[in-house]
Amino acid sequence: MKPAFSVIFLTTLIGAGQGLFLALFTHQSYALFGLLPMQSDAFYGYGSVLVLLLLIGGLIASFFHLGRPERAWRSATMWRTSWLSREVIALPAFMGIAFLYGVSHLLAYRPEVVTLPSGLIIDLSVVLGVIGTLLAFVLFVCTGMIYACLRFLREWHTPLTVINYILLGGSSGFILAAFYAASAAPDQADFFAGWAIIITLLAFIGRAASLVRNAHLKAKSTMQTAIGVKHPHIVQRSMGSMGGSFNTREFFHGKNEAFMRSIKPTFLVLTFVLPLLLLAIGLFSPVLLGFAFILQYAGLLAERWFFFAQANHPQNLYYQTIG
Amino acid sequence: MTQLALVIDLNVCVGCHACVTSCKEWNTSGSAGPLCDENPYGLNPTGTFFNRVQTYEIGQYPHSETLHFPKSCLHCEDPPCVPVCPTGASYKRKEDGIVLVDYDKCIGCKYCTWACPYGAREFDEKAKVMKKCTLCVDRIYDQSMSEADRKPSCVKACPTSARLFGDIHDPESTVSQAIREDGGYALMPEWGTHPANHYLPRRKTKLKIHADELERADNPLKVDGQLPKPGKDESSMDDVSAW
Numbered sequence A: 001m002k003p004a005f006s007v008i009f010l011t012t013l014i015g016a017g018q019g020l021f022l023a024l025f026t027h028q029s030y031a032l033f034g035l036l037p038m039q040s041d042a043f044y045g046y047g048s049v050l051v052l053l054l055l056i057g058g059l060i061a062s063f064f065h066l067g068r069p070e071r072a073w074r075s076a077t078m079w080r081t082s083w084l085s086r087e088v089i090a091l092p093a094f095m096g097i098a099f100l101y102g103v104s105h106l107l108a109y110r111p112e113v114v115t116l117p118s119g120l121i122i123d124l125s126v127v128l129g130v131i132g133t134l135l136a137f138v139l140f141v142c143t144g145m146i147y148a149c150l151r152f153l154r155e156w157h158t159p160l161t162v163i164n165y166i167l168l169g170g171s172s173g174f175i176l177a178a179f180y181a182a183s184a185a186p187d188q189a190d191f192f193a194g195w196a197i198i199i200t201l202l203a204f205i206g207r208a209a210s211l212v213r214n215a216h217l218k219a220k221s222t223m224q225t226a227i228g229v230k231h232p233h234i235v236q237r238s239m240g241s242m243g244g245s246f247n248t249r250e251f252f253h254g255k256n257e258a259f260m261r262s263i264k265p266t267f268l269v270l271t272f273v274l275p276l277l278l279l280a281i282g283l284f285s286p287v288l289l290g291f292a293f294i295l296q297y298a299g300l301l302a303e304r305w306f307f308f309a310q311a312n313h314p315q316n317l318y319y320q321t322i323g
Numbered sequence B: 001m002t003q004l005a006l007v008i009d010l011n012v013c014v015g016c017h018a019c020v021t022s023c024k025e026w027n028t029s030g031s032a033g034p035l036c037d038e039n040p041y042g043l044n045p046t047g048t049f050f051n052r053v054q055t056y057e058i059g060q061y062p063h064s065e066t067l068h069f070p071k072s073c074l075h076c077e078d079p080p081c082v083p084v085c086p087t088g089a090s091y092k093r094k095e096d097g098i099v100l101v102d103y104d105k106c107i108g109c110k111y112c113t114w115a116c117p118y119g120a121r122e123f124d125e126k127a128k129v130m131k132k133c134t135l136c137v138d139r140i141y142d143q144s145m146s147e148a149d150r151k152p153s154c155v156k157a158c159p160t161s162a163r164l165f166g167d168i169h170d171p172e173s174t175v176s177q178a179i180r181e182d183g184g185y186a187l188m189p190e191w192g193t194h195p196a197n198h199y200l201p202r203r204k205t206k207l208k209i210h211a212d213e214l215e216r217a218d219n220p221l222k223v224d225g226q227l228p229k230p231g232k233d234e235s236s237m238d239d240v241s242a243w
Helices: A005-032 A041-063 A069-076 A083-106 A124-148 A159-184 A186-215 A223-227 A246-250 A257-281 A286-310 A314-318 B018-028 B153-157 B174-181 B211-215
Strands: A112-115 A121-123 A234-238 B004-009 B051-060 B063-072 B090-092 B099-101 B122-124 B129-131 B163-167 B198-200
Touching: A005 A041, A005 A083, A005 A124, A005 A159, A005 A186, A005 A286, A041 A083, A041 A159, A069 A083, A083 A124, A112 A124, A121 A124, A124 A159, A159 A186, A159 A257, A159 A286, A186 A257, A186 A286, A223 A234, A223 A314, A246 B122, A257 A286, B004 B174, B018 B051, B018 B063, B018 B153, B099 B129, B153 B163, B163 B174, B174 B198
Parallel strands: B004 B198
Antiparallel strands: A112 A121, A234 B051, B004 B163, B051 B063, B090 B099, B122 B129
Protein backbone atom coordinates (compact mmCIF):
# COMPACT_ATOMS: atom_id res chain seq x y z
CA MET A 1 0.00 0.00 0.00
CA LYS A 2 1.06 3.57 -0.47
CA PRO A 3 1.45 5.17 2.96
CA ALA A 4 -0.68 8.32 3.22
CA PHE A 5 0.90 10.94 5.45
CA SER A 6 -2.49 12.18 6.58
CA VAL A 7 -3.24 8.76 8.07
CA ILE A 8 0.29 8.37 9.48
CA PHE A 9 -0.05 11.66 11.36
CA LEU A 10 -3.63 10.91 12.39
CA THR A 11 -2.81 7.55 13.95
CA THR A 12 0.44 8.61 15.64
CA LEU A 13 -0.92 11.90 17.02
CA ILE A 14 -4.15 10.53 18.42
CA GLY A 15 -2.24 7.49 19.71
CA ALA A 16 0.03 9.79 21.72
CA GLY A 17 -3.00 11.77 22.89
CA GLN A 18 -4.88 8.68 24.05
CA GLY A 19 -1.73 7.37 25.75
CA LEU A 20 -1.18 10.65 27.56
CA PHE A 21 -4.77 10.69 28.78
CA LEU A 22 -4.42 7.12 30.04
CA ALA A 23 -1.18 8.11 31.80
CA LEU A 24 -2.75 11.13 33.50
CA PHE A 25 -5.76 9.20 34.71
CA THR A 26 -3.63 6.24 35.78
CA HIS A 27 -1.78 8.66 38.03
CA GLN A 28 -4.99 10.16 39.36
CA SER A 29 -6.33 6.65 40.09
CA TYR A 30 -3.18 5.74 42.00
CA ALA A 31 -3.47 9.01 43.91
CA LEU A 32 -7.16 8.37 44.61
CA PHE A 33 -6.23 5.21 46.46
CA GLY A 34 -3.43 7.01 48.25
CA LEU A 35 -0.65 5.17 46.44
CA LEU A 36 0.78 8.42 45.07
CA PRO A 37 0.47 12.01 46.21
CA MET A 38 -2.51 13.68 44.50
CA GLN A 39 -1.28 16.38 42.18
CA SER A 40 -2.76 19.81 41.69
CA ASP A 41 -5.74 20.30 39.39
CA ALA A 42 -3.44 22.27 37.11
CA PHE A 43 -1.24 19.21 36.56
CA TYR A 44 -4.12 17.07 35.26
CA GLY A 45 -5.85 20.05 33.63
CA TYR A 46 -2.94 21.28 31.55
CA GLY A 47 -2.07 17.66 30.74
CA SER A 48 -5.57 17.34 29.25
CA VAL A 49 -4.91 20.48 27.20
CA LEU A 50 -1.91 18.67 25.75
CA VAL A 51 -4.10 15.62 25.07
CA LEU A 52 -6.63 17.79 23.24
CA LEU A 53 -3.94 19.49 21.16
CA LEU A 54 -2.64 16.11 19.98
CA LEU A 55 -6.16 14.90 19.18
CA ILE A 56 -7.00 18.09 17.30
CA GLY A 57 -3.76 17.74 15.34
CA GLY A 58 -4.73 14.20 14.40
CA LEU A 59 -8.25 15.24 13.45
CA ILE A 60 -6.92 18.00 11.19
CA ALA A 61 -4.48 15.57 9.56
CA SER A 62 -7.32 13.12 8.88
CA PHE A 63 -9.19 15.67 6.76
CA PHE A 64 -6.30 15.76 4.30
CA HIS A 65 -7.05 12.13 3.53
CA LEU A 66 -10.52 12.89 2.22
CA GLY A 67 -11.35 13.82 -1.33
CA ARG A 68 -14.48 15.61 -0.13
CA PRO A 69 -13.75 16.83 3.41
CA GLU A 70 -16.89 19.00 3.40
CA ARG A 71 -18.96 15.80 3.51
CA ALA A 72 -17.01 14.30 6.42
CA TRP A 73 -20.05 14.47 8.69
CA ARG A 74 -21.67 11.75 6.62
CA SER A 75 -19.03 9.28 7.72
CA ALA A 76 -20.65 8.79 11.13
CA THR A 77 -23.71 7.11 9.63
CA MET A 78 -22.60 3.53 8.99
CA TRP A 79 -21.35 2.64 12.47
CA ARG A 80 -23.25 -0.64 12.36
CA THR A 81 -20.89 -2.09 9.75
CA SER A 82 -17.86 0.15 9.31
CA TRP A 83 -14.96 0.45 11.75
CA LEU A 84 -14.00 3.69 10.05
CA SER A 85 -17.42 5.08 10.88
CA ARG A 86 -17.05 3.89 14.48
CA GLU A 87 -13.70 5.69 14.71
CA VAL A 88 -15.32 8.82 13.37
CA ILE A 89 -17.75 8.67 16.31
CA ALA A 90 -15.25 7.52 18.94
CA LEU A 91 -12.69 10.26 18.23
CA PRO A 92 -14.92 13.30 18.88
CA ALA A 93 -16.55 11.47 21.81
CA PHE A 94 -13.15 10.93 23.37
CA MET A 95 -12.15 14.52 22.60
CA GLY A 96 -15.30 15.74 24.32
CA ILE A 97 -14.63 13.71 27.47
CA ALA A 98 -10.94 14.75 27.52
CA PHE A 99 -12.13 18.36 27.23
CA LEU A 100 -14.61 17.98 30.11
CA TYR A 101 -11.99 16.15 32.20
CA GLY A 102 -9.61 19.07 31.65
CA VAL A 103 -12.31 21.65 32.37
CA SER A 104 -13.32 19.85 35.54
CA HIS A 105 -9.74 20.08 36.79
CA LEU A 106 -8.87 23.57 35.52
CA LEU A 107 -12.04 25.10 37.01
CA ALA A 108 -11.62 22.88 40.06
CA TYR A 109 -15.26 21.91 39.54
CA ARG A 110 -15.22 18.46 41.05
CA PRO A 111 -18.56 17.85 42.78
CA GLU A 112 -18.81 14.60 44.66
CA VAL A 113 -20.72 11.98 42.67
CA VAL A 114 -20.71 9.11 45.10
CA THR A 115 -18.97 8.11 48.31
CA LEU A 116 -17.87 4.50 48.45
CA PRO A 117 -18.52 2.52 51.65
CA SER A 118 -14.80 2.75 52.38
CA GLY A 119 -15.13 6.51 52.53
CA LEU A 120 -13.47 7.04 49.17
CA ILE A 121 -14.94 10.09 47.43
CA ILE A 122 -15.60 9.65 43.73
CA ASP A 123 -15.82 13.12 42.21
CA LEU A 124 -16.81 14.27 38.73
CA SER A 125 -13.24 14.22 37.38
CA VAL A 126 -12.89 10.55 38.36
CA VAL A 127 -16.14 9.65 36.59
CA LEU A 128 -15.01 11.57 33.49
CA GLY A 129 -11.60 9.90 33.75
CA VAL A 130 -13.14 6.43 33.80
CA ILE A 131 -15.37 7.22 30.80
CA GLY A 132 -12.38 8.78 29.01
CA THR A 133 -10.25 5.70 29.71
CA LEU A 134 -12.92 3.44 28.24
CA LEU A 135 -13.29 5.71 25.20
CA ALA A 136 -9.51 5.82 24.72
CA PHE A 137 -9.50 2.04 24.47
CA VAL A 138 -12.59 2.05 22.24
CA LEU A 139 -10.80 4.49 19.94
CA PHE A 140 -7.66 2.35 19.90
CA VAL A 141 -9.73 -0.70 18.96
CA CYS A 142 -11.60 1.21 16.23
CA THR A 143 -8.35 2.54 14.74
CA GLY A 144 -6.71 -0.87 14.83
CA MET A 145 -9.77 -2.69 13.49
CA ILE A 146 -9.95 -0.38 10.45
CA TYR A 147 -6.84 -2.23 9.30
CA ALA A 148 -7.27 -5.57 11.05
CA CYS A 149 -10.73 -6.18 9.56
CA LEU A 150 -9.49 -6.21 5.96
CA ARG A 151 -9.00 -9.92 5.41
CA PHE A 152 -7.25 -9.50 2.05
CA LEU A 153 -4.45 -7.48 3.62
CA ARG A 154 -3.02 -10.37 5.55
CA GLU A 155 -0.20 -8.34 7.10
CA TRP A 156 -2.90 -6.39 8.94
CA HIS A 157 -5.50 -9.10 9.48
CA THR A 158 -4.35 -10.15 12.95
CA PRO A 159 -5.17 -9.23 16.56
CA LEU A 160 -1.57 -8.00 16.79
CA THR A 161 -2.58 -4.96 14.75
CA VAL A 162 -5.02 -3.80 17.43
CA ILE A 163 -2.67 -4.76 20.28
CA ASN A 164 0.19 -2.83 18.69
CA TYR A 165 -1.91 0.29 18.15
CA ILE A 166 -2.74 0.22 21.87
CA LEU A 167 0.82 -0.48 23.01
CA LEU A 168 2.55 1.96 20.64
CA GLY A 169 0.08 4.74 21.48
CA GLY A 170 0.45 3.92 25.16
CA SER A 171 4.22 3.97 24.96
CA SER A 172 4.23 7.31 23.17
CA GLY A 173 1.72 8.82 25.62
CA PHE A 174 3.48 7.59 28.76
CA ILE A 175 6.86 8.92 27.54
CA LEU A 176 5.21 12.26 26.88
CA ALA A 177 3.64 12.09 30.33
CA ALA A 178 7.08 11.41 31.84
CA PHE A 179 8.45 14.46 30.06
CA TYR A 180 5.45 16.54 31.15
CA ALA A 181 5.77 15.40 34.76
CA ALA A 182 9.53 15.98 34.79
CA SER A 183 8.76 19.59 33.86
CA ALA A 184 5.59 20.14 35.91
CA ALA A 185 5.83 17.69 38.83
CA PRO A 186 9.40 16.36 38.92
CA ASP A 187 8.83 14.00 41.84
CA GLN A 188 6.21 12.10 39.80
CA ALA A 189 8.35 11.64 36.69
CA ASP A 190 9.70 8.27 37.78
CA PHE A 191 6.16 6.85 38.04
CA PHE A 192 5.42 7.72 34.40
CA ALA A 193 8.90 6.80 33.18
CA GLY A 194 8.65 3.42 34.90
CA TRP A 195 5.34 2.63 33.22
CA ALA A 196 6.72 4.03 29.95
CA ILE A 197 9.59 1.53 30.09
CA ILE A 198 7.20 -1.38 30.74
CA ILE A 199 4.78 -0.38 27.97
CA THR A 200 7.60 0.33 25.51
CA LEU A 201 9.04 -3.12 26.19
CA LEU A 202 5.61 -4.70 25.66
CA ALA A 203 5.17 -2.67 22.46
CA PHE A 204 8.53 -3.93 21.26
CA ILE A 205 7.45 -7.53 21.87
CA GLY A 206 4.14 -6.93 20.08
CA ARG A 207 5.70 -5.23 17.08
CA ALA A 208 8.48 -7.81 16.83
CA ALA A 209 5.84 -10.55 16.93
CA SER A 210 3.96 -8.95 14.02
CA LEU A 211 7.21 -8.54 12.05
CA VAL A 212 8.03 -12.22 12.55
CA ARG A 213 4.48 -13.22 11.63
CA ASN A 214 4.48 -11.11 8.48
CA ALA A 215 7.88 -12.43 7.41
CA HIS A 216 6.36 -15.92 7.27
CA LEU A 217 3.12 -15.03 5.50
CA LYS A 218 2.35 -16.95 2.36
CA ALA A 219 0.20 -15.14 -0.19
CA LYS A 220 -3.28 -16.61 -0.51
CA SER A 221 -3.98 -15.05 -3.89
CA THR A 222 -1.72 -15.89 -6.79
CA MET A 223 -1.60 -15.05 -10.46
CA GLN A 224 -3.42 -18.36 -10.98
CA THR A 225 -6.40 -17.50 -8.77
CA ALA A 226 -6.40 -13.87 -9.95
CA ILE A 227 -7.20 -14.72 -13.56
CA GLY A 228 -8.35 -18.30 -13.03
CA VAL A 229 -5.77 -20.00 -15.24
CA LYS A 230 -4.06 -23.06 -13.84
CA HIS A 231 -0.58 -22.75 -15.26
CA PRO A 232 2.68 -22.26 -13.38
CA HIS A 233 4.01 -19.61 -15.78
CA ILE A 234 1.83 -16.55 -16.12
CA VAL A 235 3.32 -13.17 -16.96
CA GLN A 236 1.41 -9.97 -17.40
CA ARG A 237 2.22 -8.22 -20.67
CA SER A 238 -0.13 -5.26 -20.33
CA MET A 239 -2.20 -3.85 -17.47
CA GLY A 240 -4.48 -2.04 -19.86
CA SER A 241 -3.06 1.46 -19.50
CA MET A 242 0.14 3.20 -20.52
CA GLY A 243 0.40 5.98 -17.94
CA GLY A 244 -0.62 4.12 -14.79
CA SER A 245 -3.90 4.49 -12.99
CA PHE A 246 -5.36 4.89 -9.52
CA ASN A 247 -4.50 1.23 -8.99
CA THR A 248 -0.79 1.82 -9.59
CA ARG A 249 -0.69 4.96 -7.44
CA GLU A 250 -2.66 3.86 -4.37
CA PHE A 251 -1.33 0.37 -3.79
CA PHE A 252 2.43 0.55 -4.42
CA HIS A 253 4.77 2.39 -2.06
CA GLY A 254 7.19 3.05 -4.92
CA LYS A 255 10.37 2.75 -2.84
CA ASN A 256 13.17 0.38 -3.67
CA GLU A 257 14.17 -2.77 -1.85
CA ALA A 258 17.11 -1.08 -0.07
CA PHE A 259 14.86 1.64 1.36
CA MET A 260 12.38 -0.96 2.61
CA ARG A 261 15.19 -2.93 4.22
CA SER A 262 16.66 0.13 5.94
CA ILE A 263 13.41 1.55 7.31
CA LYS A 264 12.75 -1.48 9.51
CA PRO A 265 15.91 -1.24 11.68
CA THR A 266 15.49 2.56 11.64
CA PHE A 267 12.07 2.46 13.24
CA LEU A 268 13.02 -0.33 15.63
CA VAL A 269 15.95 1.75 16.94
CA LEU A 270 14.05 5.05 17.05
CA THR A 271 10.82 3.68 18.51
CA PHE A 272 12.17 1.22 21.04
CA VAL A 273 15.94 1.15 21.61
CA LEU A 274 16.76 4.85 21.94
CA PRO A 275 13.68 5.83 23.98
CA LEU A 276 14.32 2.92 26.37
CA LEU A 277 17.95 4.00 26.82
CA LEU A 278 16.97 7.62 27.33
CA LEU A 279 14.21 6.63 29.79
CA ALA A 280 16.66 4.52 31.75
CA ILE A 281 19.35 7.17 32.05
CA GLY A 282 17.14 10.24 32.02
CA LEU A 283 14.49 9.38 34.60
CA PHE A 284 14.57 12.87 36.07
CA SER A 285 15.89 14.97 33.21
CA PRO A 286 13.15 16.80 31.30
CA VAL A 287 15.53 17.39 28.38
CA LEU A 288 16.36 13.72 27.91
CA LEU A 289 12.71 12.68 28.34
CA GLY A 290 11.59 15.30 25.84
CA PHE A 291 14.26 14.05 23.50
CA ALA A 292 13.02 10.48 24.02
CA PHE A 293 9.47 11.51 23.04
CA ILE A 294 10.58 13.35 19.91
CA LEU A 295 12.90 10.55 18.78
CA GLN A 296 10.18 7.99 19.37
CA TYR A 297 7.62 10.09 17.52
CA ALA A 298 9.94 10.15 14.50
CA GLY A 299 10.32 6.40 14.94
CA LEU A 300 6.54 5.98 15.08
CA LEU A 301 6.17 7.91 11.82
CA ALA A 302 8.65 5.47 10.24
CA GLU A 303 6.92 2.53 11.92
CA ARG A 304 3.53 3.61 10.55
CA TRP A 305 5.02 4.20 7.09
CA PHE A 306 6.39 0.67 7.16
CA PHE A 307 3.09 -0.70 8.47
CA PHE A 308 1.32 0.61 5.37
CA ALA A 309 4.10 -0.09 2.87
CA GLN A 310 4.49 -3.69 4.01
CA ALA A 311 0.87 -4.57 3.31
CA ASN A 312 0.72 -6.22 -0.08
CA HIS A 313 -2.71 -5.83 -1.64
CA PRO A 314 -3.93 -8.72 -3.82
CA GLN A 315 -5.03 -6.23 -6.49
CA ASN A 316 -1.32 -5.67 -7.21
CA LEU A 317 -1.34 -9.00 -9.04
CA TYR A 318 -3.36 -7.29 -11.78
CA TYR A 319 -0.98 -4.34 -12.04
CA GLN A 320 2.51 -5.66 -12.72
CA THR A 321 3.46 -4.48 -16.19
CA ILE A 322 2.83 -1.29 -18.11
CA GLY A 323 2.73 -2.14 -21.79
CA MET B 1 -33.85 -12.35 -6.36
CA THR B 2 -32.14 -11.02 -9.44
CA GLN B 3 -28.37 -10.76 -9.73
CA LEU B 4 -27.33 -9.08 -12.93
CA ALA B 5 -23.82 -9.88 -14.10
CA LEU B 6 -21.46 -10.18 -17.01
CA VAL B 7 -20.05 -13.46 -18.22
CA ILE B 8 -16.86 -12.94 -20.19
CA ASP B 9 -15.71 -15.61 -22.61
CA LEU B 10 -11.92 -15.58 -22.58
CA ASN B 11 -11.93 -18.04 -25.44
CA VAL B 12 -13.46 -15.43 -27.70
CA CYS B 13 -12.01 -12.14 -26.44
CA VAL B 14 -9.48 -10.81 -28.94
CA GLY B 15 -8.25 -7.94 -26.78
CA CYS B 16 -9.47 -5.13 -29.04
CA HIS B 17 -10.40 -2.77 -26.14
CA ALA B 18 -13.70 -1.88 -27.82
CA CYS B 19 -15.47 -2.54 -24.50
CA VAL B 20 -13.05 -0.15 -22.77
CA THR B 21 -13.63 2.74 -25.14
CA SER B 22 -17.34 2.13 -25.42
CA CYS B 23 -17.66 2.02 -21.63
CA LYS B 24 -15.66 5.20 -21.23
CA GLU B 25 -17.69 6.96 -23.92
CA TRP B 26 -21.04 6.06 -22.40
CA ASN B 27 -20.09 6.67 -18.80
CA THR B 28 -18.25 9.93 -19.35
CA SER B 29 -21.31 11.37 -21.12
CA GLY B 30 -23.98 10.59 -18.56
CA SER B 31 -25.73 12.68 -15.96
CA ALA B 32 -23.21 11.57 -13.32
CA GLY B 33 -20.61 13.82 -14.94
CA PRO B 34 -17.40 13.03 -16.81
CA LEU B 35 -14.86 10.38 -15.91
CA CYS B 36 -11.67 12.31 -15.49
CA ASP B 37 -8.80 12.17 -17.96
CA GLU B 38 -5.45 13.73 -17.22
CA ASN B 39 -2.81 14.35 -19.91
CA PRO B 40 -4.90 12.45 -22.46
CA TYR B 41 -2.40 13.37 -25.17
CA GLY B 42 0.62 13.83 -22.91
CA LEU B 43 3.46 11.64 -21.83
CA ASN B 44 1.64 9.90 -18.98
CA PRO B 45 -2.04 9.74 -19.83
CA THR B 46 -4.13 8.60 -16.91
CA GLY B 47 -7.77 8.66 -16.01
CA THR B 48 -10.69 6.84 -14.49
CA PHE B 49 -12.00 3.77 -16.28
CA PHE B 50 -14.62 1.26 -15.22
CA ASN B 51 -13.23 -1.45 -17.41
CA ARG B 52 -9.72 -2.43 -18.50
CA VAL B 53 -8.47 -5.12 -20.83
CA GLN B 54 -5.26 -6.70 -19.64
CA THR B 55 -3.01 -9.10 -21.47
CA TYR B 56 -1.18 -12.08 -20.05
CA GLU B 57 1.28 -14.53 -21.50
CA ILE B 58 0.66 -18.04 -20.30
CA GLY B 59 3.44 -20.60 -20.57
CA GLN B 60 6.91 -20.09 -21.94
CA TYR B 61 7.87 -19.49 -25.53
CA PRO B 62 7.40 -21.35 -27.82
CA HIS B 63 4.69 -23.07 -25.79
CA SER B 64 2.87 -19.93 -24.81
CA GLU B 65 -0.56 -18.46 -25.29
CA THR B 66 -1.82 -14.91 -25.12
CA LEU B 67 -4.79 -14.28 -22.88
CA HIS B 68 -6.76 -11.07 -23.09
CA PHE B 69 -8.51 -10.43 -19.83
CA PRO B 70 -11.20 -7.74 -19.46
CA LYS B 71 -11.58 -6.67 -15.84
CA SER B 72 -14.30 -4.54 -14.29
CA CYS B 73 -16.28 -4.56 -11.04
CA LEU B 74 -17.47 -8.12 -10.45
CA HIS B 75 -20.59 -7.05 -8.51
CA CYS B 76 -19.84 -9.56 -5.76
CA GLU B 77 -22.78 -11.22 -4.08
CA ASP B 78 -21.01 -10.59 -0.77
CA PRO B 79 -19.20 -7.35 -1.62
CA PRO B 80 -16.46 -6.57 0.93
CA CYS B 81 -16.33 -2.93 -0.26
CA VAL B 82 -19.87 -2.16 0.93
CA PRO B 83 -19.83 -2.72 4.72
CA VAL B 84 -16.57 -0.77 5.18
CA CYS B 85 -17.95 2.41 3.62
CA PRO B 86 -18.43 4.91 6.47
CA THR B 87 -21.08 6.98 4.70
CA GLY B 88 -23.25 4.36 3.02
CA ALA B 89 -22.27 5.78 -0.39
CA SER B 90 -21.31 2.27 -1.48
CA TYR B 91 -24.29 -0.02 -1.63
CA LYS B 92 -25.62 -3.12 -3.28
CA ARG B 93 -29.05 -2.83 -4.83
CA LYS B 94 -31.51 -5.40 -3.52
CA GLU B 95 -33.57 -5.51 -6.70
CA ASP B 96 -30.81 -6.46 -9.16
CA GLY B 97 -27.59 -6.96 -7.17
CA ILE B 98 -25.69 -4.10 -8.83
CA VAL B 99 -23.02 -2.57 -6.56
CA LEU B 100 -23.12 1.20 -6.90
CA VAL B 101 -21.51 4.32 -5.45
CA ASP B 102 -23.66 7.33 -4.64
CA TYR B 103 -21.33 10.07 -5.92
CA ASP B 104 -23.18 12.66 -3.84
CA LYS B 105 -22.50 10.84 -0.57
CA CYS B 106 -18.92 9.60 -1.18
CA ILE B 107 -16.30 11.46 0.87
CA GLY B 108 -13.40 10.06 -1.13
CA CYS B 109 -11.69 8.26 1.75
CA LYS B 110 -10.71 5.37 -0.56
CA TYR B 111 -11.29 2.81 2.19
CA CYS B 112 -13.51 0.75 -0.15
CA THR B 113 -10.63 0.25 -2.58
CA TRP B 114 -8.55 -1.20 0.24
CA ALA B 115 -11.37 -3.66 0.87
CA CYS B 116 -11.69 -4.78 -2.78
CA PRO B 117 -9.21 -7.53 -3.67
CA TYR B 118 -9.78 -7.03 -7.39
CA GLY B 119 -8.80 -3.38 -7.77
CA ALA B 120 -12.14 -2.78 -9.44
CA ARG B 121 -12.71 0.74 -8.12
CA GLU B 122 -10.92 3.80 -9.41
CA PHE B 123 -10.80 7.17 -7.69
CA ASP B 124 -11.76 10.14 -9.86
CA GLU B 125 -9.00 12.69 -9.21
CA LYS B 126 -11.15 15.58 -10.45
CA ALA B 127 -14.53 14.73 -8.93
CA LYS B 128 -12.72 13.49 -5.79
CA VAL B 129 -15.08 10.58 -5.36
CA MET B 130 -14.80 6.85 -5.92
CA LYS B 131 -16.13 5.49 -9.19
CA LYS B 132 -16.80 2.05 -10.53
CA CYS B 133 -18.70 0.00 -13.08
CA THR B 134 -22.47 0.52 -12.82
CA LEU B 135 -23.38 -2.25 -15.27
CA CYS B 136 -24.73 0.73 -17.22
CA VAL B 137 -27.63 1.06 -14.82
CA ASP B 138 -28.62 4.17 -16.79
CA ARG B 139 -29.00 2.09 -19.98
CA ILE B 140 -30.42 -1.25 -19.00
CA TYR B 141 -33.70 0.16 -17.63
CA ASP B 142 -34.08 3.02 -20.11
CA GLN B 143 -37.51 2.49 -21.67
CA SER B 144 -36.76 5.06 -24.38
CA MET B 145 -34.20 2.66 -25.86
CA SER B 146 -35.09 -0.31 -27.96
CA GLU B 147 -34.94 -3.56 -26.06
CA ALA B 148 -31.82 -4.68 -27.93
CA ASP B 149 -30.01 -1.59 -26.68
CA ARG B 150 -30.89 -2.12 -23.01
CA LYS B 151 -27.57 -3.77 -22.31
CA PRO B 152 -24.31 -2.49 -20.85
CA SER B 153 -22.29 -0.46 -23.28
CA CYS B 154 -19.38 -2.92 -23.24
CA VAL B 155 -21.66 -5.80 -24.19
CA LYS B 156 -23.08 -3.88 -27.12
CA ALA B 157 -19.59 -2.97 -28.31
CA CYS B 158 -17.94 -6.38 -28.23
CA PRO B 159 -17.35 -7.46 -31.85
CA THR B 160 -16.89 -11.13 -30.94
CA SER B 161 -19.77 -11.42 -28.47
CA ALA B 162 -17.34 -12.33 -25.73
CA ARG B 163 -19.47 -10.50 -23.18
CA LEU B 164 -22.78 -11.94 -22.09
CA PHE B 165 -25.17 -10.07 -19.81
CA GLY B 166 -28.03 -11.36 -17.74
CA ASP B 167 -29.38 -12.64 -14.45
CA ILE B 168 -27.18 -15.37 -13.00
CA HIS B 169 -29.89 -16.32 -10.50
CA ASP B 170 -32.25 -17.33 -13.30
CA PRO B 171 -31.16 -20.88 -14.20
CA GLU B 172 -32.60 -20.54 -17.71
CA SER B 173 -30.76 -17.33 -18.62
CA THR B 174 -28.00 -17.32 -21.22
CA VAL B 175 -25.43 -16.39 -18.60
CA SER B 176 -26.47 -19.16 -16.22
CA GLN B 177 -26.33 -21.70 -19.02
CA ALA B 178 -22.91 -20.44 -20.09
CA ILE B 179 -21.57 -20.68 -16.53
CA ARG B 180 -23.08 -24.14 -16.07
CA GLU B 181 -22.21 -25.68 -19.40
CA ASP B 182 -18.98 -23.94 -20.39
CA GLY B 183 -17.09 -24.09 -17.11
CA GLY B 184 -17.72 -20.54 -15.87
CA TYR B 185 -15.53 -19.60 -12.91
CA ALA B 186 -15.09 -16.73 -10.46
CA LEU B 187 -11.91 -14.76 -9.74
CA MET B 188 -10.04 -15.23 -6.45
CA PRO B 189 -12.59 -17.66 -4.98
CA GLU B 190 -10.38 -17.93 -1.86
CA TRP B 191 -11.86 -14.74 -0.37
CA GLY B 192 -15.49 -15.85 -0.40
CA THR B 193 -16.69 -12.67 -2.10
CA HIS B 194 -18.81 -14.68 -4.57
CA PRO B 195 -18.32 -12.46 -7.60
CA ALA B 196 -21.40 -12.27 -9.78
CA ASN B 197 -19.35 -11.78 -12.93
CA HIS B 198 -17.92 -15.03 -14.25
CA TYR B 199 -15.31 -15.92 -16.81
CA LEU B 200 -15.43 -18.73 -19.33
CA PRO B 201 -12.06 -20.45 -19.74
CA ARG B 202 -9.96 -20.75 -22.86
CA ARG B 203 -10.91 -23.92 -24.67
CA LYS B 204 -9.06 -25.80 -27.41
CA THR B 205 -11.32 -25.93 -30.44
CA LYS B 206 -10.36 -28.94 -32.52
CA LEU B 207 -12.05 -30.40 -35.56
CA LYS B 208 -11.55 -34.16 -35.76
CA ILE B 209 -11.72 -35.65 -39.29
CA HIS B 210 -11.26 -39.37 -39.51
CA ALA B 211 -9.74 -41.06 -42.52
CA ASP B 212 -13.01 -42.78 -43.42
CA GLU B 213 -14.71 -39.41 -43.57
CA LEU B 214 -12.26 -38.40 -46.32
CA GLU B 215 -12.32 -41.73 -48.02
CA ARG B 216 -16.11 -41.96 -48.16
CA ALA B 217 -16.09 -45.52 -46.87
CA ASP B 218 -19.81 -45.63 -47.38
CA ASN B 219 -19.69 -44.88 -51.08
CA PRO B 220 -21.96 -47.48 -52.58
CA LEU B 221 -20.18 -47.29 -55.91
CA LYS B 222 -17.10 -48.81 -54.34
CA VAL B 223 -18.90 -51.94 -53.33
CA ASP B 224 -18.74 -53.64 -56.75
CA GLY B 225 -15.02 -52.83 -57.07
CA GLN B 226 -15.50 -52.23 -60.78
CA LEU B 227 -14.25 -48.72 -61.08
CA PRO B 228 -10.50 -48.09 -60.64
CA LYS B 229 -9.06 -46.11 -57.72
CA PRO B 230 -7.63 -42.91 -59.24
CA GLY B 231 -4.08 -41.69 -58.56
CA LYS B 232 -3.53 -38.85 -56.09
CA ASP B 233 -2.99 -36.24 -58.79
CA GLU B 234 -5.94 -37.27 -60.90
CA SER B 235 -9.36 -35.74 -60.69
CA SER B 236 -11.97 -37.92 -59.12
CA MET B 237 -15.67 -38.11 -59.68
CA ASP B 238 -18.10 -40.44 -58.07
CA ASP B 239 -19.38 -41.79 -61.32
CA VAL B 240 -15.98 -42.56 -62.87
CA SER B 241 -13.89 -43.66 -59.87
CA ALA B 242 -14.42 -45.76 -56.77
CA TRP B 243 -14.46 -42.74 -54.39
